[in-house]
Amino acid sequence: MxxxxxxxxxxxxxxxAVLAVVATYTQAVAGPxxxxxxxxxxxxxxxxxxxxxxIVTADGTVVAVxxxxxxxxxxxxxxxxxxxxxxxxxxYTSVLFSSTGLEKERARDLVSxxxxxxxxxxxxxxxxxxxxxxxxxxxxxxxxxxxxxxxGDQRGAIVALDPATGAVLAMVSSPGFxxxxxxxxxxxxxxxxxxxxxxxxxxxxxxxxxxPPGSTFKVIxxxxxxxxxxxxxxxxxPDRLEQTLxxxxxxxxxxxxxxxxxxxxVTLADAFVRSCNTVxxxxxxxxxxxxxxxxxxxxxxxxxxxxxxxxxxxxxPEAASFSDDPAATAQNAIGQRDVVATxxxxxxxxxxxxNDGTAMxxxxxxxxxxxxxxxxxxxxxxPWRRAVSPATAAVLAELMERTVISGTARRAAVPGVRIAGxxxxxxxxxxxxxxxxxxxxxxxxxxxxxxxxVAVVVESGGVAGESASGGSVAAPIAADxxxxxxxxxx
Amino acid sequence: xxxxxxxxxxxxxxxxxxxxxxxVEFAGGSWLDAQVALTLITFLAAFGGLHMAIRTxxxxxxxxxxxxxxxxxxxxxxxxxxxxxxxxxxxxxxxxVAAGVGAWVSYVLRSEGVAVLRRYRYLFLAGAVVLLxxxxxxxxxxxxxxxxxxxxxxVRLNLPGLDRALSFQPGEVAKVLLAIFLASYLxxxxxxxxxxxxxxxxxxxxxxxxxAPVAIAAGAAFLVLIYQRDLGASLLIFALFIVMLYAxxxxxxxxxxxxxxVIVGGVVGYLSFGHVQRRVAGWLHPFADYTDTGYQVAQGLxxxxxGSLTGAGLGLGRPDAIPAATTDYIFAAIGEELxxxxxxxxxxxxxxxxxxxxxxxxxxxDRFRKFLATGLTALLGIQTALILAGVLRILPxxxxxxxxxxxxxxxxxxxxxxxxxxxxISHEERT
Numbered sequence: 001m002x003x004x005x006x007x008x009x010x011x012x013x014x015x016x017a018v019l020a021v022v023a024t025y026t027q028a029v030a031g032p033x034x035x036x037x038x039x040x041x042x043x044x045x046x047x048x049x050x051x052x053x054x055i056v057t058a059d060g061t062v063v064a065v066x067x068x069x070x071x072x073x074x075x076x077x078x079x080x081x082x083x084x085x086x087x088x089x090x091x092y093t094s095v096l097f098s099s100t101g102l103e104k105e106r107a108r109d110l111v112s113x114x115x116x117x118x119x120x121x122x123x124x125x126x127x128x129x130x131x132x133x134x135x136x137x138x139x140x141x142x143x144x145x146x147x148x149x150x151x152g153d154q155r156g157a158i159v160a161l162d163p164a165t166g167a168v169l170a171m172v173s174s175p176g177f178x179x180x181x182x183x184x185x186x187x188x189x190x191x192x193x194x195x196x197x198x199x200x201x202x203x204x205x206x207x208x209x210x211x212p213p214g215s216t217f218k219v220i221x222x223x224x225x226x227x228x229x230x231x232x233x234x235x236x237x238p239d240r241l242e243q244t245l246x247x248x249x250x251x252x253x254x255x256x257x258x259x260x261x262x263x264x265x266v267t268l269a270d271a272f273v274r275s276c277n278t279v280x281x282x283x284x285x286x287x288x289x290x291x292x293x294x295x296x297x298x299x300x301x302x303x304x305x306x307x308x309x310x311x312x313x314x315x316x317p318e319a320a321s322f323s324d325d326p327a328a329t330a331q332n333a334i335g336q337r338d339v340v341a342t343x344x345x346x347x348x349x350x351x352x353x354x355n356d357g358t359a360m361x362x363x364x365x366x367x368x369x370x371x372x373x374x375x376x377x378x379x380x381x382x383p384w385r386r387a388v389s390p391a392t393a394a395v396l397a398e399l400m401e402r403t404v405i406s407g408t409a410r411r412a413a414v415p416g417v418r419i420a421g422x423x424x425x426x427x428x429x430x431x432x433x434x435x436x437x438x439x440x441x442x443x444x445x446x447x448x449x450x451x452x453x454v455a456v457v458v459e460s461g462g463v464a465g466e467s468a469s470g471g472s473v474a475a476p477i478a479a480d481x482x483x484x485x486x487x488x489x490x
Numbered sequence: 491x492x493x494x495x496x497x498x499x500x501x502x503x504x505x506x507x508x509x510x511x512x513x514v515e516f517a518g519g520s521w522l523d524a525q526v527a528l529t530l531i532t533f534l535a536a537f538g539g540l541h542m543a544i545r546t547x548x549x550x551x552x553x554x555x556x557x558x559x560x561x562x563x564x565x566x567x568x569x570x571x572x573x574x575x576x577x578x579x580x581x582x583x584x585x586x587v588a589a590g591v592g593a594w595v596s597y598v599l600r601s602e603g604v605a606v607l608r609r610y611r612y613l614f615l616a617g618a619v620v621l622l623x624x625x626x627x628x629x630x631x632x633x634x635x636x637x638x639x640x641x642x643x644x645v646r647l648n649l650p651g652l653d654r655a656l657s658f659q660p661g662e663v664a665k666v667l668l669a670i671f672l673a674s675y676l677x678x679x680x681x682x683x684x685x686x687x688x689x690x691x692x693x694x695x696x697x698x699x700x701x702a703p704v705a706i707a708a709g710a711a712f713l714v715l716i717y718q719r720d721l722g723a724s725l726l727i728f729a730l731f732i733v734m735l736y737a738x739x740x741x742x743x744x745x746x747x748x749x750x751x752v753i754v755g756g757v758v759g760y761l762s763f764g765h766v767q768r769r770v771a772g773w774l775h776p777f778a779d780y781t782d783t784g785y786q787v788a789q790g791l792x793x794x795x796x797g798s799l800t801g802a803g804l805g806l807g808r809p810d811a812i813p814a815a816t817t818d819y820i821f822a823a824i825g826e827e828l829x830x831x832x833x834x835x836x837x838x839x840x841x842x843x844x845x846x847x848x849x850x851x852x853x854x855x856d857r858f859r860k861f862l863a864t865g866l867t868a869l870l871g872i873q874t875a876l877i878l879a880g881v882l883r884i885l886p887x888x889x890x891x892x893x894x895x896x897x898x899x900x901x902x903x904x905x906x907x908x909x910x911x912x913x914x915i916s917h918e919e920r921t
Contacts (some may be wrong), residue, residue: 002852004740005864008733012871013841019875020837022882026794027830029492039788040782042796042808042826167908 049075080301131371166360214426276367423470511569517805533898566895722888801829
């Protein structure tokens with residue numbers, strides 16, 4: 001009578017063996033496939049629900065923080081108290097729109113280490129800190145706010161660096177966006193609206209957008225001439241109404257369509273101060289494609305800038321592609337045609353001039369600190385590349401100072417402060433020009449005092465539109481930044 | 491001596507339950523709190539009480555039954571607590587009630603043993619039938635049936651002064667009563683039923699009137715299927731009949747006829763009920779209609795796959811994303827947070843329980859006790875296998891609870907009674 005019961009037992013136990021095998025297959029063999037299925041909300045939802053470390057500015061202003069979710073005590077809610085002021089730098093982590101900014105690039109630091117791993121458990125047992133790490137930025141809140149205010153509703157970007165260290169003091173892209181809207185309720189429609197906005201608010205124009213640098217590129221052309229000995233500041237050029245371009249019917253005229261100086265001759269220094277295209281077209285052709293490209297690359301063109309966030313490389317074509325095309329060389333020499341750069345790149349050009357010709361590696365994360373406030377990692381300033389010799393840098397600084405004193409960058413001036421600057425008005429086919437300013441202040445810092453190097457770009461002339469120039473639109477914004485940085489009243 | 495081992499293992503299982511709740515709390519960002527102590531106390535009270543009842547009235551019972559039960563109940567409780575602490579608070583009371591009923595059963599059987607059950611078999615049959623019919627009571631009555639997820643399985647009792655209805659799934663208990671009835675009936679009739687007196691070709695059949703029980707089983711199961719529209723419960727009841735007939739007679743023909751009828755019933759159910767069709771569609775192609783019919787199955791697979799070998803950790807997964815995570819899909823929730831380690835541990839505990847149960851049946855000298863142990867163990871094993879097969883996508887999901895682990899008082903009460911009866915039978919074999 002026991003035989004059927006025994007067979008029954010074997011039957012049921014066999015079924016359990018099959019269940020164990022299928023469970024093993026489902027979890028261990030096919031598991032990763034299910035886990036990584038895009039329809040599996042677990043990973044993303046889990047990521048956003050975890051506690052993330054705080055992000056604070058250099059002065060301690062909290063710009064990103066995780067707080068317990070009132071609806072679900074097991075998870076956290078991220079919030080960005082300053083809304084769009086730090087939207088691009090800090091970014092967000094979203095289930096629907098993945099991650100951007102430091103929230104993405106520094107996720108490894110920011111995400112809580114509290115987990116189920118054995119080492120995590122051991123850390124708890126031994127009382128080690130398992131909370132998420134926080135980030136202290138190099139950005140200064142007041143300066144950031146001043147930059148955003150100065151830019152206003154105009155499309156464009158501002159990058160301000162400490163030339164001696166490469167620390168980012170302010171970084172603004174306009175229009176901005178409020179990361180809170182992309183992660184909270186109604187994130188779907190808000191995110192789609194941002195993605196479809198023709199003004200592309202999600203793009204960080206400071207590092208992800210390239211513009212023709214226009215006349216700000218003349219700093220590099222001048223550097224090429226100085227470094228190679230082709231021409232010095234006092235070198236004399238014919239003061240033409242327009243510069244003809246060999247092999248081309250096009251000509252290059254000055255911004256105001258007039259002559260550069262009084263009449264027949266003009267020095268390179270005066271041409272720099274007045275930003276004369278005719279002279280720089282001629283100079284560019286003298287310098288030649290080879291040296292122009294070499295110098296631009298010495299400043300960082302055609303290379304990805306090492307930074308805490310991905311930066312689009314500034315571009316100048318290979319020398320070989322235009323070395324026998326003087327027209328292209330002339331146009332590239334004045335920052336038009338095929339030359340494009342990010343505001344970050346042009347800020348580094350100004351910073352290199354300020355820092356005796358050496359560009360530092362830019363960085364925006366100053367320290368990584370533990371949840372109990374201990375500094376775990378500190379970014380040390382590192383030279384990135386020697387753009388020009390100290391002697392060349394000194395000459396360039398002097399030319400740029402004269403440009404602010406009596407040239408196109410007069411509106412960047414702040415009384416009582418020695419400021420160096422260069423404007424640019426980049427022609428765009430079928431639209432208003434982009435207004436540029438790059439420069440730094442003070443020229444002669446007291447010992448122990450920092451400098452600030454800035455790049456300002458206002459897209460399509462901003463509110464000034466067709467009549468905009470770098471001197472009228474971008475330079476006053478830089479003046480605001482200089483005053484804020486130096487603590488001088490507006 | 492064995493009783494002390496049992497006590498020690500019960501304490502260990504209770505500590506596991508308390509620790510699990512502590513880990514859930516910790517993962518949620520808080521530290522030790524009253525929930526941990528409350529869980530520990532509940533488990534010690536429930537299983538300690540049962541232990542004392544067994545120690546007093548069935549002192550020779552198998553010492554592993556209660557600890558394995560406590561372990562499984564603990565794992566289920568931790569996961570229910572993790573998904574919804576409010577449900578866990580209800581489950582705590584259910585556990586105490588189930589343990590109380592278990593102790594009471596143990597007390598009732600103290601002198602005459604399970605033999606007393608054999609005498610009242612028609613009472614149990616009537617009780618089972620009444621319980622199965624209860625959900626059909628019209629909704630306007632104070633005691634009334636209720637339809638949940640397309641199946642009319644529930645009975646609710648509205649009491650004055652109580653802000654919400656007491657809910658009960660009578661089918662869970664009916665299964666145990668039916669097992670008692672069948673064991674008693676077959677203990678008397680089996681010898682006659684196993685006599686072969688006619689054959690059609692190679693197929694040898696018992697006398698037609700002894701096939702009547704199969705017809706009754708099929709009829710009862712079909713009635714449950716049609717009126718309550720529940721594939722799982724009817725399949726379970728039918729399987730109980732077939733398995734016990736086979737165990738009692740040794741005639742494989744019952745299994746064959748049973749299998750054919752299960753297939754027929756499945757086809758009829760598929761053709762008749764939309765919710766059965768949806769479950770079959772979700773089973774065959776969970777990702778084809780991911781947002782609708784396949785959603786639960788797909789979420790279960792995502793959970794199991796995300797859990798991988800060691801799991802996300804208690805409180806660190808997203809089992810709340812799985813529909814019915816505290817009941818039918820508790821196994822997937824455990825798989826997500828405790829990984830393959832957790833699911834294999836659960837399967838191993840059930841294997842242990844089933845092995846002990848069949849061991850008791852095999853050692854039983856008395857036919858009734860043998861059949862009863864067989865029926866109860868098979869019921870537990872088949873119910874577990876059916877729902878696990880559903881979650882693991884071997885079969886369509888049948889919508890039954892995982893014994894001991896799923897949230898739900900009726901299921902826990904039935905499973906606990908099963909264990910107490912098995913313990914009592916094992917005691918009687920050793921005295």
